Amino acid sequence: MVHGGAVGPYRRKHLSQLEPEAREWLEKTGFTVRDEALWQAALTHGSMGEKRDYERLEFLGDRVLGLSIAQWLFDQSDAPEGKLAQRLNAIVSREMCATIARGIDLSEHIRISRQARADGGRDSDNILGDVMESLLGAQFIDNGFDEARELVQLLWRPALEGGAGESKHPKSALQEWAAGSRRKPPEYDVIDRSGPDHAARFTVRVKVHKVGEAEATAASKGEAEKAAAKAFMEKYA
Template sequence: MKLSAEHRAFAARLGHDFRRPELLVRALTHASIASPTRPDNQRLEFLGDRVLGLVMAEALLMADRAATEGQLAPRFNALVRKETCAEVARDLGLGEVLRLGRSEMLTGGRRKEALLGDAMEAVIAAVYRDAGFEAARAVVLTLWGDRVRRVKADARDPKTALQEWAQARGLPPPAYTEIARDGPAHQPLFTIAVQLTTGETEQAQAGSKRAAEQAAARALLTRMEKPHD
């Protein structure tokens, strides 16, 4: 199988020359366009998630030899979560080369965080199956760049951090409410409010509910942790 010009350009950005180009094509094929003769990327995604996890676990151990498991776990979660995979995918221009069915294309599939994150994991697995772990490790470390170095000592996601802050003060978990949903169906904008039982609240907007909740939680946590005069 020969790669198309756009797929060759993507492989070049990825930094891997595929001996079995069909692996890359499969990694970029979403279930919405799959057929008996055109397999989707779900099995590769499953494998790629594990390869990414091993690479990141090893990298974190090497980056901080004194860190405890309790310190490493949230950093690991920050590096392998879907949002980070989607961020790397956007940097690569992966959405431009995804093979999608018409319905997914019409609903903005090339920009969807879940699709991008899943495909990024599938691409990692494609490299692994094409050339082995060392090749996959080299690609992942290059793509993730200095994220390993920059990941904070406490890399908990904002929702978890806010909930733990509340629980430490004897408060129930914060409540999240969808205030509004604007924009076209293929590119919605969610407004989410988070509130503590003591009354403090913050709002945030984002292209997904999860991202808006995270942003609102971050804003409220920052406000609550700010020293008061």
């Protein structure tokens, strides 16, 4: 029997199988493991140099996550489209995915090279977020959308019920503040980028003409812009 329409290269038997500890952790967390090669790929970082890693599964899992959260928000709220989109963007963000990943101790089970690990890859928001989504992609392939959606709603429940994303995004808040104060739109510039690709750090400066500027550093350009906008608002607004 094929579960969830699983197809493609992950069925090849020559791929290595999961370590018993990884399978035990996956099943304890709520995933249902049928095709071990699929889940092995979902946990494998590109630095391992293997034919299959998590990238394609991350692409799929991102869509599974987005639809699962969008349906929950639609069913649970009468909020207008703009508010739904605001919450969705916050709840499916890379930062939130990394937070969920840390909450289930995902980092201990990522298959990553020694060098990438030494560079901080196991604690990178980018890698943790990507692997979290790849696991959702594997859950979808191996077990179908209903089970994948149930798991998303279980793991993301604190964020969903805790009101994540209900407050306005800092960049939107700054944009509106600038417009309301008759100022030019805020300008964002990346002033520094450091670290390897899998553990990069971005420093962004935001400035509003004739008002001032603020800086922040984060694991992605988007998160650095968000943090810089927040710092600006705290300083000047």
